Amino acid sequence: MRPELLSPAGSPESLRAAVECGADAVYLGWGSFNARQSAKNFSDEEFSAALAYCHERGVKIYLTLNTLVTDRELDAALQCAKTASALGVDAVLVQDLGLFDLMRAALPDLPLHASTQMSLFTSGGAREAAQDGCERVVIARECSAEDTAHICKNCPAEIEVFVHGALCMCYSGQCAMSALIGGRSGNRGRCAQPCRLPYTLAETTGDGAARQSNPPPFAGKPKKSSYPLSLKDNCLAGNLEAMAKMGVACLKLEGRMKRPEYVAVVTGIYSRLLRERRGPTAEESAALEAAFSRTGFTDGYWQGTTGPALFGIRPADAQEPKELFAAAKAAVEKGGLRTVDVTMDAAFRKDAPCTLTVRDADGHAATVSGPVPEAARNRAVTAEELEVRLKKTGGTAYRCEQISVSADDGLSLPAAAVNALRRDGLAALSALRTAPPKRRVLPLPALAEASCAADAPALTCSLARVDQLTEDLLACAPARIDLPLDLFDTLSSLPEFDGEYCVILPRVWRDRDEPRLLELLDRAKALGVSAGLAGNLGHLSLLRQSGLSMDGDFGLNVFNGRALGYLAGKGLRSATLSFELRGAQMRDLPKVLPTEAIVYGRLPLMITENCLARNGDGCSCERPHALVDRTGASFPLLSVWGHRTEVENCKPLYLADRDDWKRLGLTFARLRFTDEAAAECVRIFRTYQTGGAVPEEFTRGLFDRGVE
Structure with missing residues (x-):
């Protein structure tokens, strides 16, 4: 069966271009809860007209409600979904677990699609979403052909794949760079794209301080190597037949921020390729590149490769393809292409x-x-x-x-x-043809009345290295110590203490890794670990198989009480709140499950498929590195599971000199140690127990200011 072609509609003009040029479906934003707030999007009247226009022509419309929402916003977001459902929208894309839980309860007949912002890249994660009512799962852009085929084969839901357009450096839904640097959250549709700015790679002394701590200002046009976070656009036009054979249900074109002429050109070419079951001609490839590219295209992730060849920038002097766009515009305005x-x-x-x-x-x-x-x-x-x-x-x-x-x-x-x-x-x-289907609207289930709020949180800590686990740290009596699962490849024992050991599962992995992960979970359990931190829906099946207790990590993006209720229903015993929430929002969030928050440490900005150190100067992950921006700020790089990279914030979050974090109703407060020396971990832990002076370099993170 031929896959559905799904095109972006950032405006009514782009919607018409997509439909006229052969899209089977379009996705668009309406209201305040979509991941492209800077797009033109649709007014109420335009949304109703778009539904009639598309359905008359046999084209589906998917509404993007794929942002994180606070408790105060949940009612408005649900009302938006109710109205869209009554008007006949064909499906809603969702990221927020609480909103997802509300919609599947209140609107049981409305098709739901798991947005790529849910960070799903394994068949276990896709199945978890499918079992909870998602008819379609949009998998991560980083998935290879092998990964995609395996997910298609092992998930009952439809699988959607991004085939053309911009690639984010970070796994979607896991990027906090824009939020922490400028207060504009990508998870709230406000990304400022700091990944497109220049950075340099520098070796560090091991304590997070860059040896090249004060680089000179960039002079003139930065070299290509100065953009280590800027990926080329994706182009999988030559792989459509392979996707159809493996069972991919939908091919998504990126570009809600692009102009209508771009949408027309790209949609028209992909529509022809699907109809004629072939790859692009040289002329079509040239037209795709002329419409928009960043020094060419890449299909590296699909091929299972990473490295410098995937990276590129949009030249400052890039010319608009006037003739190409003019022809596309004229054809759309003439109409009659879609009947x-x-x-x-x-x-x-x-x-x-x-x-x-x-x-x-x-x-x-x-x-x-x-x-x-x-x-x-x-x-x-x-x-x-x-x-x-x-x-x-x-x-x-x-x-x-x-x-x-x-x-x-x-x-x-x-x-x-x-x-x-x-x-x-x-x-x-x-x-x-345009009559909306009859759909039920059911009463909302009440949140659990019992509150799990605590008078004061117990301190926990997460470690990045074995040498940070010392007798002095244990003497601080943390309630829990979190250790990366891959450390258990070499650990032969764990020192006894009165608290609990918990494993941190890799934030990113693949189906082929799971046998090894289960071996390590068994080993950790044998050494005395009793729980695992789940930062992804795909972690849940692994932890269930291991028999370990389940706690939610920050990767689940818990932003409201309904999300806690959803995770309680999945069997979790606690969950970490998103560090994009203000302290006041954490305090007011209904705690239907015991909660945790990170109160110290370098907060993770990105988790990347590419190893940034290897891209910069060869495979040298054993040596500490950092990215240095144009202001001299140094962002440490941690090498993580699968030869991937986690980019940490330039300054640690620090709240020990304040007491308000103790009065948020949290059950646990976590100190997140990454590049700190063992003695520094102990010193900081004791400071949070007794109070202390403010360090020279620190940040309050988003605790006071929150995000847009």
């Missing part, structure tokens, strides 16, 4: 109203009647003449593929009456 085939049956009888039945291939049939034909005074109208008039569907969404006209002899009917009969017939068919 629906219909058949007509008309009857013109003596002494009876004339009738017309119009049918489409989807099973709709509309019958209308007109005036009674009169006896001809001069020349009678013929069946052939009536057929010609009825087939004139120009300027509508329809094309008459076949017509049958039965007419008695000797009758007369004005041309205006025949035209009106045709218009009425097509309008009646349109009413059937």
Whole structure:
């Protein structure tokens, strides 16, 4: 079966371009809860008109409600979904676990799609979303052909793949760089794209301080190597047949921020390739690149490769393809590129109203009647003449593929009456095609009344290295110590203490890694670990198999009490709140599950498929590195599972000199140690127990200011 072609519609003009040029479906933003707040998006009137326009032409509309929402915003977001459902939207894309839980309860007939912002890249994660009611899962852009085929084979939901357009450096849904640097959250649709800025790679002393701590300002045009976070655009135009064979249900084109002419060009080419079951010609490839690219395209992730070849920038002097865009615009404005085939049956009888039945291939049939034909005074109208008039569907969404006209002899009917009969017939068919489906709206389930809020949190700590686990740290009596799972590849024992050991599962992995991960979980359990931190829906099946207790990590993006309720239903015993929440929002969040928050440490800005150290100066992950921006700020790089990189914030979050973090109702407060020396970990822990001086370099993170 041919995959669906899904095009971006950042504006009504782009929507028309997508539909006219062959899209099977479009995705768009309406209201305040979508991941492209800077796009033009749609007003209420435009949204209703878009639904009618698309459904009349057999094109689906998917609404993007794929941002994190606070407790105060949940009602408005749900009302947006209710209205869209009543109007007939075909599906809603969602990221927030709390909103997802609300919609599946209140709107059980509304199809839900798991947004790529849910960070799903394994069959286990996709199955978890499918079991909870997602009809489709949009998997991470970093998935290879092998990964995608495995997910398609092992997940009952439809699988959607991004095939063309911009690539984020970080796994979608896990990027906090824009939020922490400028307060504009990518998880809230406000990303400022700091990944497109220049950085340099520097070795560090091991304590997070860059040896190249004060680089000179960039002079002139930065070299290509100065953009280590700027990926080329994705182009998988040559792999569409392979995707169809492996069972990919939908091919998504990125570009809600792009102009309508871009949408027209890219949609038109991909539509042709799908219809004709082939790869692009040299001319089509050139047109795709001319429409928009960053020094060319890449299909590296699909091929399972990483490295410098995937990176590129948009040249400052890049020229707009005026002729290409002008031709695309003219074709769209002319219209008629997208029509629906219909058949007509008309009857013109003596002494009876004339009738017309119009049918489409989807099973709709509309019958209308007109005036009674009169006896001809001069020349009678013929069946052939009536057929010609009825087939004139120009300027509508329809094309008459076949017509049958039965007419008695000797009758007369004005041309205006025949035209009106045709218009009425097509309008009646349109009413059937655009009628919203009947969907239930059920009462909302109440949140659990019992509160899990605590008077004061117990301190926990997460470590990055074995050498940070010392007797002095244990003497601080943390309630829990979190250790990366991959450390258990070499650990032969764990020192005893009165608290609990917990494993941190890799934030990113693949299906092929899971046998090894299960081995390590068994080993950790044998050494005394009793729980695991789940930062992804795909972690849940692994932890269930291991028999370890489950706690939620920050990767789950818990932003509201409903998300806590959802995770409680999944069997988690606690969950970490998103560090994009303000302290006041954490305090007010309904705690239907014990909660944790990070109160110290370098907060993670990105998790990347590429090893940034290897991209910069060869495979040297054993040595500490950092990215240095144009201001001299140094962002340490941690090498993590799968030869990936986690980019840490330039300054640690520090709240030990304050008491308000103790009064948020948290059950646990976590100190997140990354590049600190063992003695520094102990010193900081004791400072949080007893108070202390403010360090020279620190940040309050988003605790006070929050995000847009």
